[in-house]
Amino acid sequence: MLNVVPTAIEAVKVITPKSFGDVRGLFSETYNQQRFFEHGITLNFVQDNQAFSKETGTIRGLHFQTPPTAQDKLLRVLHGSVVDVAVDLRRSSPTYGKWVSEVLSAENGKQLLVPAGFAHGYCTLEPDTVVLYKVTAYWSPKDERGLAWDDPDLAIDWQVPRDKSLLAEKDTRWPQLKALPTYFD
Numbered sequence: 001m002l003n004v005v006p007t008a009i010e011a012v013k014v015i016t017p018k019s020f021g022d023v024r025g026l027f028s029e030t031y032n033q034q035r036f037f038e039h040g041i042t043l044n045f046v047q048d049n050q051a052f053s054k055e056t057g058t059i060r061g062l063h064f065q066t067p068p069t070a071q072d073k074l075l076r077v078l079h080g081s082v083v084d085v086a087v088d089l090r091r092s093s094p095t096y097g098k099w100v101s102e103v104l105s106a107e108n109g110k111q112l113l114v115p116a117g118f119a120h121g122y123c124t125l126e127p128d129t130v131v132l133y134k135v136t137a138y139w140s141p142k143d144e145r146g147l148a149w150d151d152p153d154l155a156i157d158w159q160v161p162r163d164k165s166l167l168a169e170k171d172t173r174w175p176q177l178k179a180l181p182t183y184f185d
């Protein structure tokens with residue numbers, strides 16, 4: 001009913017709920033707390049966020065909230081597609097500073113679980129893309145931080161040409177990883 005596959009960074013998981021098709025179309029349980037618990041994902045989601053991006057190449061990120069409001073995020077796409085990226089910021093992790101990515105689309109129904117301790121961002125691969133995600137802590141503007149999307153030490157492949165990318169002004173000013181304080185042990 002629920003397919004859970006770890007990425008190259010174990011804590012980041014690709015989750016695919018079973019989809020039932022019939023003459024009308026499709027049905028799937030996009031979140032079922034009991035099934036997630038059966039897979040050891042015992043998170044308490046408290047807020048859902050939805051973001052619509054008009055243009056292909058819209059990059060949002062890389063974002064995170066610091067403790068005590070650090071957020072686990074469970075992302076999926078309702079329309080269009082994105083490349084979704086998680087960067088490990090856990091200092092004692094063997095994969096500190098490494099990133100993983102996964103293409104999430106309305107069609108593939110994949111979800112990405114990005115735990116607290118990671119910076120998160122995505123780039124739209126189609127116009128009119130809608131991303132929906134659950135988070136385990138409420139929005140806390142004072143705890144919001146970011147990491148430079150174009151940090152050369154990360155060299156994230158956003159899958160769209162750099163000159164086609166569209167960012168909010170605030171996302172052009174985040175520090176690079178080497179200048180980032182330690183927020184997560």
Ligand SMILES: Cc1cn([C@H]2C[C@H](O)[C@@H](COP(=O)(O)OP(=O)(O)O[C@H]3O[C@@H](C)C(=O)[C@@H](O)[C@H]3O)O2)c(=O)[nH]c1=O
Nearest residue numbers: 049051060061062063064073120121122138139140168
């Ligand atoms: C994140 C957030 C924003 N807002 C408001 C603030 C602002 O006026 C408007 C847009 O906010 P932002 O520019 O921060 O939206 P956005 O850049 O899409 O922020 C999101 O990016 C992705 C990559 C994440 O991982 C999320 O955690 C979140 O940081 O929505 C809320 O009301 N609640 C929230 O939880």
